[in-house]
Amino acid sequence: MAENALNYCGKIDEECIVEFVDLLNHVLVKSLGQRKDLRKICSFALELLDNGMRYSLDELITFSWTLDSDIITFELENKAQMVDAFRLKKQADLIRSLSIEEIKAAFHKQIIDTSFGAKGGAGLGLLQMLRKGALSIEVNILQVESSENFVCNSRIQTSITTQKAS
């Protein structure tokens, strides 16, 4: 059973993201105590919410975190254009198979590429989460009936036990 969870369904913007990250940080301090890696854990939520805000067709998302004894799970769902949904799915499937060295190389290649996506994205979010120790990254997409749009579901897990402060 989850020790601590949040479920949100609603609008998202830049300011909402900061509020969520602040709330998560407080929850983590309360649950785990003050540690050096809490902002790193919060950055997973930040990247996921940033993706949702950027690519949601209607500014709506469903977002949750579930804090268990040794793992935190983040899940995000939003409607997206077909091209964005397929790109996200393709990238997630691709980077999941990469070694640590290949992830570092892919991150390096992407960050020095000075172009940004049409919606202002840097193409770094998933790579950042893997670099920072995501245990799993799953992206599933489902076509919205009678539409060219898709629902994207992204699920990220990371350990919260490995770097407990002394």
Next chain:
Amino acid sequence: MSELQLKPTKSTPGVSYAVNHHVQEIVGISTPVHAFEFYQVLVKWIDFNEKEIPIDTKFKFNLPYFNSATMKALLMLLERIKAGIHSSKNWSIVWVVEDEDEFMLDAAETLESMLGMKFQIITS
């Protein structure tokens, strides 16, 4: 345009750049959708004012949280500062890390590695 003062918002940092300052500072959370546009203003300010910026200027970054679009845009700003250093300026980059925070420290190390130069890391 000798000064660039931007008040912090919930999702963008405060900026205090001025040609009569020896410390040019960015402080706050950075999660804008359009990070490139935000940080290009700072790059252009340096382009425009390079001759007037004091030779011993410190460019100070205190960013507790930022999205990955910001990280890419920051790298472009840092590349511009590095270009100034290569053209005989004695500028330096100061990176603030709060309480040995891993997010801020990892960002500093990653950006140092990308740029091939060391920052002055200060803890607060």
